[in-house]
Amino acid sequence: MAAVTLKNVVKRFGVFEIVHGANIDVNDGEFVVFVGPSGCGKSTLLRMIAGLEDISGGEIAIAGKVVNNVEPADRGIAMVFQSYALYPHMSVEQNLSFGLRMNGNPKADTERRVKRAAEILRIAELMKRRPRQLSGGQRQRVAIGRAIVREPQVFLFDEPLSNLDAELRVQMRVEISRLHKELGVTMIYVTHDQTEAMTLADRIVVLNAGNIEQIGAPLDLYDDPANRFVAGFVGSPKMNFMAAKVVGNDGAVTVELANHCGAKLRKPLSGAAPAVGTEVVLGVRPEHFFEAGEGDCDIAVKADVAEHLGSVSYVYANAGPEELIIEREASRQRANGDHMAVSIKADRSLLFDKSGARIR
């Protein structure tokens, strides 16, 4: 078992800097998820930890040892690829044992490890099959099995579930969670799916365009995002952002919502309040709209479309140029074109400045 430390890690491809100085501390036994939109550098970061990409700057340490110049195989890591990367010409059993056999591991020990991995992943009955005779979920299991037999200190997963259908994804998510509990080893997991990140992670690293936006426990990111990007990325459906202007500054700040007939919200702040006249953005999660009169500021909206999911409904309301998503307890009557009033609470909304930074 091992901690993984990234210190000012930089990655350049030619003249393009892809990762701009990442600092991450992954504790021993922790499950850390790298999450961010496509192309933000998650895979690159993971591949640098694995040793499949050179490190252009900074330091990566595994179990306290700097591994910048250590061969991938000597880093004590195992990686599960998005495409599974199984050896197509080998049976499941051979896939699992290949690395060990090639390194002259004692036969009995290899067999023991393969058997254990097969039991953990419940693939014992597939051992004689070739990868192409397996379903996507089974292939994924074999790929994870191949990582398990190496008995690594750190597991690296690069979007392991993105090729599976929704139902299987949920099932494998639970299995990976169980695996983490069973093995108790450090796991670093890359995904662009914030739901996967929220459900699996001890801590989440939110990446955007090669920068780390925030590192924190899932609910901390949800409750207390550092900036507008994190606020928008974490939580589903996305947080609503409404243009607003500071109109009062008397210990608490009072903002006027530009697109809601001048509705005003008074919100106490812990830091310095921005000057009157400053343009700001108010963020409210879909689930934080209350019945009219229950909050600190009521707004009227016109419902365009309602999605009824059974337990809840999402109302897409178009108020001027800003579309709002409002979560309501399922009520079947709500028809398109309805006018409705909802209420915002000061302590259930977040304030951001124009650049996206949080105003606390």
Place this chain on the structure above:
Amino acid sequence: MRYQNATAYRFLAPYLLIFSIFWLWPIISSFLISFQATRTVPWRFAPTFNWGRLIGDPAFFNALKNTLLILVIQVPVMITLAIVMAVLLNSPLLKARGLFRFAFFAPVVVGEVAYSAVFRLMFNLDYGIINKLLNSVGLPRIDWFSNVTPAMAVIMIAVTWRWAGYNAIILLAGLQSIPQDVYEAATLDRVSKLKQFFYITLPLLKPIIVFCAVLSIIGTMQLFTEPFLITERGGPGGGTETLGLLLYRQGFRSLNFGYASAIAYTMAGLAIAISLVQLWLTREPK
């Protein structure tokens, strides 16, 4: 459906017509001719005339021996060389990849006569570059075209030079279809580059290698140009005469079409048989 099939056949008709006249009919016709005595006028049906002669003809067995000898030495050497060339072409370290790819492929498009003339010059006893090179490193000159073994060597070298690059390009396409992450997984499994080649690249490339081998076997069974032009009609003294050359000699010099047809069918039969054995030996284990 019926109607569509009929339409399809109408479109195919011109091709099928030409195919029947210029391919199918000669194939059938030569099979029939092989059962006829063709040096009497008129030809007469004599089923054992040509085939009987074949079984007892030293010239046929000489040609068969030469052809098979070239086959068992040249084909494996060339395929091995082609694999090495393909791996080098595929290496990320290689600069000017396009140039090399063209250079390897170029021999196929060079005219046969020109290339044969160049080979004759290169292996010339007195002023050929090969003998000059041998001399310069202190080895004796070799009289390439007067002795059977060196003459056979020249044929094999020439054929290999001409077709190795062609096979390398086919193999390169196979190499490029192997996903990169499989190698990355092997690297993480601490499998050395060399072992990756033997345990991953070769097995995954096997179908393409078999394909190249079968193509080469068929090609070599029909070998004609090199012994005809480079060693001057299978010289010295029939030492490099191949089945293709024997066929030509019988068919177009002696005008013995019956016997030539029997030889042609033997060549085709052997090529099919050897290819089938090859396919069977390298079949996927079920």
